[in-house]
Amino acid sequence: DFFGSGFAPPGMEEDDPNQASYRDPESLAERIRRHPDVTNFVPVESAAVPLLTFDWEGVNIDLLFARxxxxxxxxxxxxxxxxxxxxxxxxxxxxxxxxxxxxx
Known part of the structure; x- marks a missing residue:
């Protein structure tokens, strides 16, 4: 299922809070960028919040961070x-x- 929801129609935006313990968001960004299932990886440095956008197995993800x-x-x-x-x-x-x- 998609982010635990069991449902994800095309084009749907889903806001699923999740957590990860990374002291250095840049290291997480690099791990995501190098993953073989990730394409179109872009760290959006001009965004008002820390944001990575990428496609994971064809699913577009905008990943926000909260410290x-x-x-x-x-x-x-x-x-x-x-x-x-x-x-x-x-x-x-x-x-x-x-x-x-x-x-x-």
């Missing part, structure tokens, strides 16, 4: 709770607000 000031991210993290925005920078707030608005 939280925690050592670990609990699996129970509720991004809809306003407390998640405490102490984050503007780019992280914008990255988190995409899926937060979708969840309304």
């Amino acid at each position: 939280l000031s925690t050592q670990t991210v609990p699996t129970t993290l509720d991004i809809d709770n306003d407390a998640v925005l405490d102490g984050v920078d503007n780019a992280t707030e914008k990255s988190l607000n995409g899926p937060r608005v979708t969840n309304l």
Whole structure:
């Protein structure tokens, strides 16, 4: 299934919050760029938020990043709770607000 939803019609945009523990987003970008199933990889440096866009096995993905000031991210993290925005920078707030608005 597509990002855990079980459903993904062509052209659908899906905002699925997920988490990864990478101290260096550039290393994640390089790992994605080198993956054999990835094409059309572009780091969008002019975006208001950290953004990578690429196709993975033909599925277009816009991957946003949010940097939280925690050592670990609990699996129970509720991004809809306003407390998640405490102490984050503007780019992280914008990255988190995409899926937060979708969840309304």
